[in-house]
Each structure stands twice: as structure tokens, then as C-alpha cells.
Amino acid sequence: MTIHNLPYLINPSLRMSSPYLQVRWHTIGQELLRHEALFATPERQVYTVGGKCEVMCEASEKLLDLYYAFSTDFNRLRIQQWLRRQLRDFIVRTAEQALPARLHELERQKNLYCKRVTVRKLRKNVLGQCSHNGEITLPPKLVLFPQRMSDAVMLHEMAHLRHHHHRKSFWQFLSVLLGEDATAEKMKNDLAYIEKHSMIEFLLK
Ligand SMILES: [Zn+2]
Structure with missing residues (x-):
């Protein structure tokens, strides 16, 4: 499996909203992103490369907020797999309720x-x-x-x-x-x- 086998790429151009849920993307400065990532909670998941946060996601009822930096590279397999897992878990959890x-x-x-x-x-x-x-x-x-x-x-x-x-x-x-x-x-x-x-x-x- 490589990045080229994926039928879809998950990146900030992905818009997803329905009557029951919404996915939102936010760019923030790299320093702020890395600082915020230190304060992990059960609702806050962090994707890191070499110890540095690249994407952070926060799930609440109906909302999935994804924070990333301008330098975040979405064209890699691991980050795609991570994002897909976050989206899937969020969708399934919301659906069950x-x-x-x-x-x-x-x-x-x-x-x-x-x-x-x-x-x-x-x-x-x-x-x-x-x-x-x-x-x-x-x-x-x-x-x-x-x-x-x-x-x-x-x-x-x-x-x-x-x-x-x-x-x-x-x-x-x-x-x-x-x-x-x-x-x-x-x-x-x-x-x-x-x-x-x-x-x-x-x-x-
Ligand atoms: Zn029927």
C-alpha cells in the first residue's frame, strides 16, 4: 500500500457536514500547534512526526475540529491512515448516538x-x-x-x-x-x- 493506491486523500479541502455532524479544518501556527499538542485529553488526538505535532484533532458532540500547520504534509500514507481512523471513529461514535x-x-x-x-x-x-x-x-x-x-x-x-x-x-x-x-x-x-x-x-x- 502506498499513497498512490488511496482512492481519496483526506486534507483540508475535504468538506463534510450533515444534519448530525460537521468536520472543520483550522490552520494555526506551527509553534501554537506544538504547544497545544502537549495538553492531550481523551478528546484530543495528536499526530506527530519525529516528536513534532503535525495534526491535532478534537472531537466533541457533532463536531470534529482538525488543526494543522501550513507546513503539514498530507501526502503521506501514515498521516492519511491516521486521519481516516479519526474520521471513522468520529462518524461511528456520532452515528451510535x-x-x-x-x-x-x-x-x-x-x-x-x-x-x-x-x-x-x-x-x-x-x-x-x-x-x-x-x-x-x-x-x-x-x-x-x-x-x-x-x-x-x-x-x-x-x-x-x-x-x-x-x-x-x-x-x-x-x-x-x-x-x-x-x-x-x-x-x-x-x-x-x-x-x-x-x-x-x-x-x-
Ligand atoms: Zn425493505
Whole structure:
């Protein structure tokens, strides 16, 4: 594995924001960066080369702040691997909290309750699962999707609480939950998903 094998480079031109999270980049002076890096906390991770801090990241609820210097070289494999780990951990942690919270909100709105909700990685093209005993599983990547789209995925799984199939009665019920035609909604979602898909798969691999 070399830097040239990576399909994406993570650097300050990477913009990532969704209803649930945001990644922000800040340039600061090299001296300040190295000074701040001395005060490590559990929320503050530091990437160093030869004992000197090159990037520092701070995670809080919904926000990942990345601090770097003008001299920071992002075109190296190790820094890329480190950044990817930071992003992935942040996304997964946020998803584990935010997705069940949103699902419970939708449950109350629709008066339709699942038995349990779990956030975990699913097969590549699966956006959600609902088991026959009413347990819903959502993949962490949903936390990066636009609200309308992640809501539609949750409502799709919730509709399976009533209809354990994809026959006509399912789509009719889902259309009621969505407040619009479910088959048209599905096509819009598929398109939006394809656009973002490969970058997200790379980050969460
Ligand atoms: Zn389904």
C-alpha cells in the first residue's frame, strides 16, 4: 500500500457536514500547534512526526475540529491512515448516538415502535434491516446522508414492522409514512446515494 493506491486523500479541502455532524479544518501556527499538542485529553488526538505535532484533532458532540500547520504534509500514507481512523471513529461514535435518537423521534411521530435499534456496519449496498421480531439495524454511514434521505431509510425499515415484504401493501403503507409516493422517493434516494457512496465506503471501510 502506498499513497498512490488511496482512492481519496483526506486534507483540508475535504468538506463534510450533515444534519448530525460537521468536520472543520483550522490552520494555526506551527509553534501554537506544538504547544497545544502537549495538553492531550481523551478528546484530543495528536499526530506527530519525529516528536513534532503535525495534526491535532478534537472531537466533541457533532463536531470534529482538525488543526494543522501550513507546513503539514498530507501526502503521506501514515498521516492519511491516521486521519481516516479519526474520521471513522468520529462518524461511528456520532452515528451510535444520533441515529437511534432520530429513530425514536420518528417512532413517536408515527406511533410505530420497533423492539430494538442497533447501529452497525451492514453489507455494502444495504441501508437498513428490520428483522421479523421487530429489531431495526442501521449502518453508521446514514449519519452522513441528507436528513430527508436518512429519514426515508428509517421509515422504510419501520414500515417493515407492519409488512415483512416489498409487495404493494408495503409501498402503500410506506407512502403514508413518508407523506409522498414511496416508489418515487426510492429513486431519488438511490441517486443521492450513488453520488456520495464511494467516498463514504472508503472512509468507513
Ligand atoms: Zn425493505
